[in-house]
Amino acid sequence: MQVQVISSVNEASTAKFHHKTAIIIDVLRATSTIVTAIASGALCVVPAETVMEARALQRAGDLLGGERFCRKIAGFDLGNSPEEYTEQVVAGKRIILTTTNGTRAIHKSMRADHVLTASLLNAEACARAAVELRRDVVILCAGSHDEFAIEDGLCAGFVLEKLHILCPVAVEMDDFGSAMLGLYRNRSTQIRETMMNGITGRKLLKLGLRKDIEACSSIDIYQDVPRLNGDQLTRN
Amino acid sequence: MQVQVISSVNEASTAKFHHKTAIIIDVLRATSTIVTAIASGALCVVPAETVMEARALQRAGDLLGGERFCRKIAGFDLGNSPEEYTEQVVAGKRIILTTTNGTRAIHKSMRADHVLTASLLNAEACARAAVELRRDVVILCAGSHDEFAIEDGLCAGFVLEKLHILCPVAVEMDDFGSAMLGLYRNRSTQIRETMMNGITGRKLLKLGLRKDIEACSSIDIYQDVPRLNGDQLTRN
Numbered sequence: 001m002q003v004q005v006i007s008s009v010n011e012a013s014t015a016k017f018h019h020k021t022a023i024i025i026d027v028l029r030a031t032s033t034i035v036t037a038i039a040s041g042a043l044c045v046v047p048a049e050t051v052m053e054a055r056a057l058q059r060a061g062d063l064l065g066g067e068r069f070c071r072k073i074a075g076f077d078l079g080n081s082p083e084e085y086t087e088q089v090v091a092g093k094r095i096i097l098t099t100t101n102g103t104r105a106i107h108k109s110m111r112a113d114h115v116l117t118a119s120l121l122n123a124e125a126c127a128r129a130a131v132e133l134r135r136d137v138v139i140l141c142a143g144s145h146d147e148f149a150i151e152d153g154l155c156a157g158f159v160l161e162k163l164h165i166l167c168p169v170a171v172e173m174d175d176f177g178s179a180m181l182g183l184y185r186n187r188s189t190q191i192r193e194t195m196m197n198g199i200t201g202r203k204l205l206k207l208g209l210r211k212d213i214e215a216c217s218s219i220d221i222y223q224d225v226p227r228l229n230g231d232q233l234t235r236n
Numbered sequence: 237m238q239v240q241v242i243s244s245v246n247e248a249s250t251a252k253f254h255h256k257t258a259i260i261i262d263v264l265r266a267t268s269t270i271v272t273a274i275a276s277g278a279l280c281v282v283p284a285e286t287v288m289e290a291r292a293l294q295r296a297g298d299l300l301g302g303e304r305f306c307r308k309i310a311g312f313d314l315g316n317s318p319e320e321y322t323e324q325v326v327a328g329k330r331i332i333l334t335t336t337n338g339t340r341a342i343h344k345s346m347r348a349d350h351v352l353t354a355s356l357l358n359a360e361a362c363a364r365a366a367v368e369l370r371r372d373v374v375i376l377c378a379g380s381h382d383e384f385a386i387e388d389g390l391c392a393g394f395v396l397e398k399l400h401i402l403c404p405v406a407v408e409m410d411d412f413g414s415a416m417l418g419l420y421r422n423r424s425t426q427i428r429e430t431m432m433n434g435i436t437g438r439k440l441l442k443l444g445l446r447k448d449i450e451a452c453s454s455i456d457i458y459q460d461v462p463r464l465n466g467d468q469l470t471r472n
Contacts, residue, residue, distance in 0.1 A: 150411040175386035179419045186422035198411050
C-alpha cells in the first residue's frame with residue numbers, strides 16, 4: 001500500500017486523489033467534531049464550503065454548525081466544539097457544517113474513490129477502514145490558513161503507525177509521511193502538550209477553548225469512521 | 237528568536253525572507269557539496285540557476301560544477317558529489333555551481349539580510365553563526381522536485397536542536413519547525429538509514445551513488461559556514 005501525506009489544503013491538487021482512499025484530518029477541530037457528531041447518532045454531516053452555502057442547504061429539522069475565526073457563526077445552532085455535539089442535541093439530525101479548513105479539505109478530496117475522516121478520537125478505526133478498502137491512501141492534513149498544523153501531522157503519523165500494524169502488505173510512504181511517523185513516535189506520550197503548544201492550540205487557549213483541545217486529544221474513543229456518500233458524511 | 241521552516245522551494249515566497257537570516261538546506265547534495273568545497277579551500281561558489289547561466293558566468297580558471305537528473309552535466313569539470321571537491325581540485329578556485337534544487341533555493345532567499353548554507357556536515361557551526369547574526373531565522377529545506385525531502389527536514393531539526401542549545405534567548409518555532417525537531421529527535425541515531433530510505437536516497441542508490449549519501453551523512457565535520465556575499469558563497 002502506497003501512502004502519501006499532504007501537509008495542508010493549499011498543497012492538495014485534486015489529481016492526487018484519483019483512484020485513492022482519502023483520509024481527511026483536521027484535529028482542531030472539524031474532523032473531531034464530525035466524528036463526535038456521527039458517534040452521537042447524527043444522521044449525517046453535510047460539509048459546506050461557505051456560510052451562504054450552508055444556509056442554502058438547510059432543510060426543516062437540520063442543524064447548522066460551524067465556525068469562522070474559531071467562533072460560532074451568528075444564527076447557527078452549533079459551533080465547532082465536539083462537546084456541543086451530544087446525543088441529546090444531534091441524534092437523528094442532519095447537520096450542515098462549515099469550517100475554515102476542514103470542510104475545504106473534504107471538498108478538495110471529492111475525486112477520491114473513498115473519503116474518510118480521521119481524528120485522534122478514531123484514528124485506529126480509520127486505519128482499519130482504509131486497509132479494508134484496498135486502495136492506495138492519501139492523507140490530507142487540513143492545516144490552518146494554508147499552513148501545516150502540528151496536531152494534524154501528529155494524527156497522520158498515528159494513522160500511519162496503525163496502518164503499519166494492521167495492513168497485511170507493506171506500507172510505503174512518501175518522505176513527508178515518514179517525517180510525520182517520526183514526529184508521532186517522538187511525541188506519542190505528549191500529544192496534548194504538543195497540541196497546546198501548536199499555532200492552533202495557542203489560538204484556542206487564548207479564546208478560552210481549552211476544553212476543546214482536551215476533547216480533541218482523547219485517543220481512539222470511537223469506532224465510527226464518517227465517510228463521504230454523495231455529499232454527506234455518514235457512518236457507513 | 238523566531239524560526240520558521242519551509243518544507244520545499246515550492247513553498248518559499250521571497251517575502252518570507254525580509255529582514256531575516258536564511259539557512260538553506262539541500263543535504264543530498266548541493267549544500268553538502270558547497271560546504272565541502274569551501275572547507276577544501278575553494279575561493280567561492282557562485283550559484284547559477286541554469287546550465288546556460290553557469291557557462292556564461294565562467295571566467296578563465298573557474299571550475300564548472302553541477303548536476304541534472306543527479307548526473308554531472310556534459311562538459312562540466314565537476315558533478316555534485318562532495319567527494320569530487322577535494323583540496324587538490326578546488327583550492328583557490330572560483331566554482332560556478334548549478335543544481336536542480338539547491339541553487340534555486342539560494343536564489344529564492346536572496347532578499348534575506350543574511351544567507352547561510354547548512355548541511356549535516358556543518359549544522360552546529362551554522363546554528364552558531366545564525367545566533368551571532370541576531371535576526372529571526374527562516375530555514376528553507378530545498379526538497380526535491382518541489383516535494384519535501386526527509387534528509388532536509390532531519391537537518392532542519394538538527395539545526396533547531398543546536399539553536400535551542402546555543403541561543404541565549406528563547407527559540408520560538410512554527411508548527412513545521414516543531415515537527416522537524418520531533419522528527420530529528422526520533423531519528424537522530426539512524427540518520428544514514430533514514431537518508432537511504434528517503435526518495436532522494438533511493439534514487440542515488442539506484443544510480444550507484446551510495447558513497448555520496450555516506451559523505452553527506454557525516455555530522456559536524458566542518459566549522460565553515462558558506463554565506464552569500466553579493467552573488468558568491470564565501471567562507472566569511
